[in-house]
Amino acid sequence: GENVEQHPSTLSVQEGDSAVIKCTYSDSASNYFPWYKQELGKRPQLIIDIRSNVGEKKDQRIAVTLNKTAKHFSLHITETQPEDSAVYFCAARGPYNNNDMRFGAGTRLTVKP
Amino acid sequence: EAQVTQNPRYLITVTGKKLTVTCSQNMNHEYMSWYRQDPGLGLRQIYYSMNVEATDKGDVPEGYKVSRKEKRNFPLILESPSPNQTSLYFCASSLRSSGYEQFFGPGTRLTVL
Numbered sequence: 277g278e279n280v281e282q283h284p285s286t287l288s289v290q291e292g293d294s295a296v297i298k299c300t301y302s303d304s305a306s307n308y309f310p311w312y313k314q315e316l317g318k319r320p321q322l323i324i325d326i327r328s329n330v331g332e333k334k335d336q337r338i339a340v341t342l343n344k345t346a347k348h349f350s351l352h353i354t355e356t357q358p359e360d361s362a363v364y365f366c367a368a369r370g371p372y373n374n375n376d377m378r379f380g381a382g383t384r385l386t387v388k389p
Numbered sequence: 390e391a392q393v394t395q396n397p398r399y400l401i402t403v404t405g406k407k408l409t410v411t412c413s414q415n416m417n418h419e420y421m422s423w424y425r426q427d428p429g430l431g432l433r434q435i436y437y438s439m440n441v442e443a444t445d446k447g448d449v450p451e452g453y454k455v456s457r458k459e460k461r462n463f464p465l466i467l468e469s470p471s472p473n474q475t476s477l478y479f480c481a482s483s484l485r486s487s488g489y490e491q492f493f494g495p496g497t498r499l500t501v502l
Contacts (some may be wrong), residue, residue, distance in 0.1 A: 277448070282431070308489050319479060319493040320432065365431055369489060375420040375437040377491070378448065382431045 278303040280368050282380025290388050295356050297383045299366035300348040308369035309349045311340060314382075315362045323364075324351070356387045391416045393494035395480050401500045402470060410465045410497050412480030420483040421463040422447070422491070423455065425476040432479065438463055439485075470501040 279302040289295050301309075307328040312320035326333045326340045326349065333340050337356075342349040353360055363382045370376035393414045402408055412421065422437040424447075434447030436455040444455050452474055454466040463482075467474060480494040 285429075310490070319495055321493070322490050325490065367432075375422055375439055375483070375489075376445070376447065377422065377434055377437075379424075379432040379434075381429060 278306055278368050278370055278376070278378040280366060280378045280380045282366050282383060284383060285381065286384045286386075288386045288388065289356055291356060291358060293356055295351075295353045295360070295385055295387075297351045297364055297366070297385070298348060299350070299368075299380050300346075301368040301378075302347065303368070303370065304344070304347060306368040306370060309340070309342060310367050310369075311338075311351045312365045312367065312379075313362045314365065320365060353385075356385075358387050358389050361385055361387045391492075393480055393482050393492050395478075395494040395497050397497060398495060399498050401502065403502050404471055405469050408467050408470060408499075410467075410478060410480075410499070412463045412465065412494055413461050414463075414480075414482040414492070415461065416482060416484065416492070417460065418482035418492075419460070419485040420489070420491075421457065422481045423453070423463070423465045424479045424481065425449065425474075426479060426496075427476050435465070435478075470499075472501050475499060475501050 282299045310325035313323045314320040339352040366380040423435040424432040438444045438457040478497045481491040483491045
């Protein structure tokens with residue numbers, strides 16, 4: 277089955293700097309790649325997603341890039357703010373029109389004021 | 390209000406005592422999933438469902454059962470809970486036609502003594 281690896285496990289940046297989190301996946305037929313943000317004690321919430329037919333997607337300060345050949349995708353957060361501090365999860369959905377979703381282990385992002 | 394609900398939110402039980410965690414969504418979503426979240430391991434899919442009477446195993450199905458008799462409900466059953474099932478559990482649902490964005494429930498923290 278699909279295997280998703282996420283790096284780094286922790287990331288600390290200064291407010292205003294950029295943060296980049298990277299994920300790799302194993303199944304080249306995976307076709308949907310979401311990113312979730314989970315604040316302490318809360319449920320995961322989708323912040324951005326990308327499909328396999330798109331190379332990049334941007335939403336204000338957040339962007340995701342996908343390299344299908346290398347089977348990796350990345351989350352980019354620019355102009356980070358303290359409220360960006362949270363755990364971020366990447367995920368990859370299997371290719372067989374089902375609901376098989378595999379998550380990375382998560383990255384704890386800390387933005388220092 | 391569109392939402393995914395789970396009950397109970399917190400549960401402490403003993404080894405071997407059967408329990409059910411309920412999950413309900415009011416968004417007419419076809420897809421539903423159960424995940425467990427453990428430190429350092431991210432979210433791991435237990436079971437998923439594509440529609441009524443259509444379920445399949447995820448990454449870590451051992452020791453769990455599910456059923457999908459109605460579209461809105463997707464209960465998680467632990468027939469004989471063990472301490473290694475102590476975890477934070479999330480239910481999620483998504484609309485097949487909208488691109489698979491998953492909406493998570495608030496979580497159920499289960500402790501098995």
